[in-house]
Amino acid sequence: MESTAKVLQVNHEKCTGCRLCELVCTASHEGVSNPSRSRIRVIKWEAEGLYVPMSCQQCEDAPCLNVCPVKAISRDESLARVMVDDDVCIGCRSCVAVCPFGAMHFDPIDKKVAKCDLCNGDPQCVRFCDMKAVDYVESNEVHLTKKRDAAERLSVAQKEGAALHAQMPGS
Amino acid sequence: MPLNRKVGYVNLSTGEIEVKPISLEIRKKFLGGRGLNAYLLYNNTEQGIDPLGPDNTIMFAGGLLCATLASATSRCDIMAKSPLTNLLGSTNMGGFFTPELAWAGFHHLVVKGKADKPVYLFVHNGEIEIRDAKNVWGKSVTETQWEIRRELRDEEVKCAVCGPAGENLVRYANVMTGIKNSCGRSGMGAVMGSKNLKAVAARGTMDIKIAHPSEALEFNKRFIHQITSAKVNQTMGTLGTAFIWGATNSWGGVRTRNFQYNQCEYADEVEPEALDEICAETMGPYHMTGCFGCQVHCRAQYKIPSGPYAGRYDEGPEYTSQGAFSSEPDCPDAETLLTANHLVDQYGVDNLEIGSLISWAMELYELGIITSKETDGLDLRFGNSEAVIEMIDRICFRKGWLGDTLAEGGIRASEIIGKDSFEYLIQVKGMSNLHSDERSTPGLALNIATASRGSDHLRSRPAIDLYHLPEDVLRRIYSSPVPYDGPLTSEHTSYEGKAWPVFWQENTFMGVDSLGICKYHTTFLGATLPNFEDWSKVLYYNTGLEMTPKEIWDAAERSNAMERLFNLREGLEREDLKKGDMLNHRYFDEPARRGAPDVIGSMLDKDRFRKMIDEFYEYKGLDEAGNFKPETLERLGLDKEPTHLL
Numbered sequence: 178m179e180s181t182a183k184v185l186q187v188n189h190e191k192c193t194g195c196r197l198c199e200l201v202c203t204a205s206h207e208g209v210s211n212p213s214r215s216r217i218r219v220i221k222w223e224a225e226g227l228y229v230p231m232s233c234q235q236c237e238d239a240p241c242l243n244v245c246p247v248k249a250i251s252r253d254e255s256l257a258r259v260m261v262d263d264d265v266c267i268g269c270r271s272c273v274a275v276c277p278f279g280a281m282h283f284d285p286i287d288k289k290v291a292k293c294d295l296c297n298g299d300p301q302c303v304r305f306c307d308m309k310a311v312d313y314v315e316s317n318e319v320h321l322t323k324k325r326d327a328a329e330r331l332s333v334a335q336k337e338g339a340a341l342h343a344q345m346p347g348s
Numbered sequence: 349m350p351l352n353r354k355v356g357y358v359n360l361s362t363g364e365i366e367v368k369p370i371s372l373e374i375r376k377k378f379l380g381g382r383g384l385n386a387y388l389l390y391n392n393t394e395q396g397i398d399p400l401g402p403d404n405t406i407m408f409a410g411g412l413l414c415a416t417l418a419s420a421t422s423r424c425d426i427m428a429k430s431p432l433t434n435l436l437g438s439t440n441m442g443g444f445f446t447p448e449l450a451w452a453g454f455h456h457l458v459v460k461g462k463a464d465k466p467v468y469l470f471v472h473n474g475e476i477e478i479r480d481a482k483n484v485w486g487k488s489v490t491e492t493q494w495e496i497r498r499e500l501r502d503e504e505v506k507c508a509v510c511g512p513a514g515e516n517l518v519r520y521a522n523v524m525t526g527i528k529n530s531c532g533r534s535g536m537g538a539v540m541g542s543k544n545l546k547a548v549a550a551r552g553t554m555d556i557k558i559a560h561p562s563e564a565l566e567f568n569k570r571f572i573h574q575i576t577s578a579k580v581n582q583t584m585g586t587l588g589t590a591f592i593w594g595a596t597n598s599w600g601g602v603r604t605r606n607f608q609y610n611q612c613e614y615a616d617e618v619e620p621e622a623l624d625e626i627c628a629e630t631m632g633p634y635h636m637t638g639c640f641g642c643q644v645h646c647r648a649q650y651k652i653p654s655g656p657y658a659g660r661y662d663e664g665p666e667y668t669s670q671g672a673f674s675s676e677p678d679c680p681d682a683e684t685l686l687t688a689n690h691l692v693d694q695y696g697v698d699n700l701e702i703g704s705l706i707s708w709a710m711e712l713y714e715l716g717i718i719t720s721k722e723t724d725g726l727d728l729r730f731g732n733s734e735a736v737i738e739m740i741d742r743i744c745f746r747k748g749w750l751g752d753t754l755a756e757g758g759i760r761a762s763e764i765i766g767k768d769s770f771e772y773l774i775q776v777k778g779m780s781n782l783h784s785d786e787r788s789t790p791g792l793a794l795n796i797a798t799a800s801r802g803s804d805h806l807r808s809r810p811a812i813d814l815y816h817l818p819e820d821v822l823r824r825i826y827s828s829p830v831p832y833d834g835p836l837t838s839e840h841t842s843y844e845g846k847a848w849p850v851f852w853q854e855n856t857f858m859g860v861d862s863l864g865i866c867k868y869h870t871t872f873l874g875a876t877l878p879n880f881e882d883w884s885k886v887l888y889y890n891t892g893l894e895m896t897p898k899e900i901w902d903a904a905e906r907s908n909a910m911e912r913l914f915n916l917r918e919g920l921e922r923e924d925l926k927k928g929d930m931l932n933h934r935y936f937d938e939p940a941r942r943g944a945p946d947v948i949g950s951m952l953d954k955d956r957f958r959k960m961i962d963e964f965y966e967y968k969g970l971d972e973a974g975n976f977k978p979e980t981l982e983r984l985g986l987d988k989e990p991t992h993l994l
Binding site: 190191192193194195196197200201204205207208209210211212213214223224225226228285286301304305307308 | 415416417444447450451490494526527552553554555556557558561562564565568569572576631632633634635636637638639640641642643645649661663
């Protein structure tokens with residue numbers, strides 16, 4: 178079977194909202210603590226206790242890549258990631274505007290756009306997340322994990338349904 | 349750099365704002381967080397001021413390692429003179445507020461005076477602004493935070509706020525952030541209310557440079573593993589602190605019916621596993637949440653399953669809420685616990701204090717010391733869940749005679765109620781005791797009697813005492829970073845060999861409160877968890893500051909002495925039952941009625957207990973009366989305080 182590169186998988190229901198991913202992202206990339214520069218951000222609905230880590234999806238047909246007027250953005254197939262060449266980037270922020278996930282941001286300190294580079298294959302956010310709310314998995318296994326989870330829910334529902342049916346009068 | 353974070357002085361009476369750097373000399377003496385707060389409090393208040401007057405000064409602070417790579421570094425320390433005890437007011441919370449404060453350029457805020465109308469502070473990238481709070485005055489803890497975000501049009505703003513209880517000057521009102529994180533002891537919310545200060549809002553995008561980033565990352569990975577591999581933290585990450593209640597109650601260490609019993613019967617509904625089921629049913633299989641950077645995630649999420657508040661979201665309930673709302677008033681049903689926990693979070697009041705005082709009032713009611721005249725007809729017998737919920741409301745909004753009276757705190761209330769009501773009040777220095785029963789654990793009893801902010805389990809508790817660890821393990825822990833070769837014993841009922849561990853833990857807790865790390869990441873509850881040796885390393889990697897474990901210990905000891913200097917200045921006397929290092933008589937003359945063989949029948953021996961205090965004073969360099977020996981202050985470099993160096 179043809180092997181595919183790994184992808185960042187977010188399981189938001191596991192996220193405890195601690196934002197360690199943001200801290201280690203800027204510590205490893207910039208040597209600082211500053212979530213406003215992080216490539217991964219935990220978006221929160223605190224009033225409901227809902228937390229969703231958001232990062233780059235490394236799109237196959239990437240809008241950021243397509244819109245870049247100076248071709249500073251390219252795909253690196255070896256790690257299945259989308260990369261920005263800082264030397265070419267003119268800082269026009271078109272990529273920030275078109276990204277449907279808000280994954281591309283303009284770094285006000287470096288004056289460059291920044292995005293997730295998967296830490297060259299060892300994403301620090303994944304390494305530090307004990308809950309594995311962010312995980313790094315083979316791309317062709319993402320759907321299988323999800324299928325397994327859905328199947329489990331379905332089988333529980335079926336068992337409960339059968340039990341209910343058995344209790345009905347006349348059954 | 350963490351070391352370039354500033355201190356902001358705000359005078360709410362005049363509107364003056366001043367920003368100052370924190371010198372390396374001050375850092376090495378007091379580190380940051382609680383230690384430096386103690387210095388600032390002593391230097392910024394005069395003896396005998398009214399805690400609810402404009403002369404009181406309230407400090408908001410992050411630790412020296414705030415928002416850096418040292419596992420959970422979000423602890424916020426708040427200090428002022430306490431309106432509850434008239435002594436040291438000091439309290440600590442997690443969440444996300446102080447990291448935001450640090451990214452905004454500050455580690456400390458020092459707020460004096462009183463605004464002529466409700467205001468809040470907005471701290472943003474090196475600047476401090478005083479803003480009109482008319483839109484949020486009167487609002488609940490969470491609604492205040494969400495409204496400030498709407499007003500500032502920024503969802504990332506983090507706030508420390510007081511709720512309605514603080515506005516109403518309930519003397520044990522909280523300062524809170526997020527849903528549940530509470531600076532919950534000694535009434536700092538009332539100090540905010542008295543200053544017309546509804547909130548401090550922070551938003552920052554400034555770099556905190558890590559001194560040695562790759563080493564700090566790698567060390568943090570090991571540091572976190574050390575913390576999360578401890579069984580106690582794994583259990584805490586699954587069931588929250590509620591798990592402690594289950595074990596303690598079955599052993600016989602949970603005060604029930606105020607102080608009448610030490611075990612709560614028929615409590616199946618509030619056992620940790622039962623609460624966990626409610627969390628799972630209402631929030632799903634993953635229902636734990638954590639503070640900034642923390643992999644322990646000790647707070648459960650839930651929705652109230654039934655009753656008038658059904659469907660409301662909250663976090664907890666933690667060990668303290670179980671004691672305050674289940675065992676002490678003897679109302680061990682889940683709906684009451686989860687509802688009461690939600691109400692105190694929304695009103696912003698100390699769950700421990702309010703639950704204890706309601707339970708005290710219940711005992712007084714059953715004894716006939718107060719009657720239905722004082723309760724306005726409310727049936728305040730133990731076990732009446734509806735009365736607990738009703739009293740929370742009455743106290744926070746000062747409704748009715750009893751609500752208004754209990755809002756004044758235990759000692760003042762006992763003086764208003766009169767008769768022998770004080771005899772039944774379970775407190776030290778005017779602050780109510782946690783529901784844990786210390787009659788069979790003299791070491792833990794010494795901790796609550798001598799804690800600097802009044803009765804408290806988070807200042808010097810040698811909780812690992814209960815694990816019966818081998819003596820050589822205890823010796824390894826307690827003889828570093830300063831040598832100790834005196835007695836140590838794993839027997840928790842012993843009076844010998846306990847004073848040193850309390851002294852050691854006092855310095856440990858001060859160290860960690862000054863660095864800004866959570867206590868669950870120290871030898872508080874687990875023998876293998878980090879202490880001074882590890883902090884020396886984590887401090888160096890993150891800040892570049894080279895301090896030996898002994899130097900961190902010294903800073904902690906100095907800061908603890910600073911707190912005691914404040915208390916002595918404000919009138920602490922060793923045997924004073926209202927302001928001293930002494931427990932209520934019930935610890936010495938009422939034997940425990942329930943529990944395991946090592947608990948039932950136990951009570952403290954006053955003479956032996958006094959000897960423990962003598963020994964503890966010796967380690968602290970105090971004389972027999974509890975005052976500092978001159979040579980101690982000289983050794984710690986505190987003989988010239990106040991020095992006004994900052």
